[in-house]
Amino acid sequence: METQIEIIWEVILFSVRIFALIIPGMLFANILLELGFFKKIMAPAGYFFGRFFHLPQEVTVPFVSSFGSAYSAGAMLINFRDQGLIDERQAFLSALTFYIPFHIREMFTFYIPVALPLLGMVLGSIYLSVHTISVIIVVMVIIFLGRFTLPEIAKTGELRKDEQESSPKNYWEILKRSMISSVTSLRRMALTIPLTALVFFQLISLGVFDSLPINVEVLGLPPCSTACIAAYMTNTVIGLTSLGTCFQGGDMTLIQAVKTMLWSSILASPVFLLKYSGAYYVGVYGLRLGAKLALTSFFLNEVVYIGLLVIVLQVG
Numbered sequence: 171m172e173t174q175i176e177i178i179w180e181v182i183l184f185s186v187r188i189f190a191l192i193i194p195g196m197l198f199a200n201i202l203l204e205l206g207f208f209k210k211i212m213a214p215a216g217y218f219f220g221r222f223f224h225l226p227q228e229v230t231v232p233f234v235s236s237f238g239s240a241y242s243a244g245a246m247l248i249n250f251r252d253q254g255l256i257d258e259r260q261a262f263l264s265a266l267t268f269y270i271p272f273h274i275r276e277m278f279t280f281y282i283p284v285a286l287p288l289l290g291m292v293l294g295s296i297y298l299s300v301h302t303i304s305v306i307i308v309v310m311v312i313i314f315l316g317r318f319t320l321p322e323i324a325k326t327g328e329l330r331k332d333e334q335e336s337s338p339k340n341y342w343e344i345l346k347r348s349m350i351s352s353v354t355s356l357r358r359m360a361l362t363i364p365l366t367a368l369v370f371f372q373l374i375s376l377g378v379f380d381s382l383p384i385n386v387e388v389l390g391l392p393p394c395s396t397a398c399i400a401a402y403m404t405n406t407v408i409g410l411t412s413l414g415t416c417f418q419g420g421d422m423t424l425i426q427a428v429k430t431m432l433w434s435s436i437l438a439s440p441v442f443l444l445k446y447s448g449a450y451y452v453g454v455y456g457l458r459l460g461a462k463l464a465l466t467s468f469f470l471n472e473v474v475y476i477g478l479l480v481i482v483l484q485v486g
Contacts, residue, residue, distance in 0.1 A: 177371045184371075185364045193356065194242075200249065200348035219267075222322035228255045229264040236268040237275055243268060244454035249352065258459065259320065265455065265463050266312050284407065288414040293427055299412075300435070304474045311470065360380055362453050362479045369449075394421045395430040402434035403441050409434055425485065432479040436472060443468045 219225040219233075228250050236243035245263065251261045281301070286294035389395075394416040400452040402409025413434070443464060451467075452460035 177375055180371050180385065181368045197348055197352050198351050201344060202317055203459045205344060223263060223267065223316040224322055225260055225264055225316060226256055229260070232264065233267055233271065234314045237271040241454060242267055248455060261464060262459060263312050266308055266466070269305050269308045273301065287411055290414060290418055293414070293417055293423065296428055297431060300478060304471055307474055308470055330352060362435055363457060389433055391430055391433065392422045392426055398430050399434045399437060403438040412457050425482065429479065432475050432482065436479065439468055439471055
């Protein structure tokens with residue numbers, strides 16, 4: 171068990187690493203906002219968000235930023251909300267769109283280079299497909315909620331003549347206003363992110379996530395599935411390594427491997443919610459919106475996993 175000093179040091183390192191991403195990104199976004207940059211180049215991308223999701227064009231900026239850092243993108247989104255550019259519901263749906271760049275990024279950094287070699291081409295492709303289906307379901311939910319709960323966004327055409335005319339800019343004033351706008355959101359995050367991280371690091375230190383009883387016989391799985399599920403709940407890579415070893419070693423059939431994979435995802439989701447995504451959502455978006463996003467993400471993933479498991483059980 172880690173000492174309190176070690177935990178506090180981990181919280182400090184975690185917070186410094188996160189704010190090193192958030193502060194430059196938020197300040198840069200506010201400077202571009204003050205310069206009118208978004209109005210000039212975001213219309214094409216904004217049309218897509220307005221047409222399909224009924225979201226304003228401003229959300230395209232954090233969406234693109236989320237390809238690099240979800241924390242920085244979330245901070246930009248909250249900053250836009252605090253400035254009145256988007257409301258709470260738009261911020262909620264916009265945050266869910268980050269599933270798309272996250273999945274694309276993970277495809278090239280985790281699924282293809284890590285998951286496929288560990289699981290083999292067949293089982294690895296199924297694993298990738300399961301998570302792709304989850305993203306598709308989330309996108310469908312965003313489209314449904316956006317089109318039925320948000321007003322239609324007016325088409326963003328060319329800039330008006332007065333917006334096109336360039337005027338002398340006081341760059342010092344622009345920087346000053348951008349810093350003031352950034353401070354409003356950063357002040358709240360300076361409290362919520364370290365505090366949330368402290369809670370989760372404490373839970374990890376106490377071993378709350380390590381002592382979870384699993385009886386695979388009740389789930390109709392082979393004995394080696396116990397190690398796979400337990401390992402997956404602790405560490406995704408170790409879990410996939412165990413599953414790939416059992417499957418390729420002939421200790422389970424393809425159907426049993428897929429069942430084990432889906433049960434691992436179902437049982438690990440609550441752990442990941444508390445251990446990882448909860449810290450991100452609550453820390454960046456605040457308690458109310460963060461909890462709403464975390465629970466929505468958890469619910470949608472569980473629905474997909476359980477639905478696919480039911481289908482697989484019918485097959486074999």
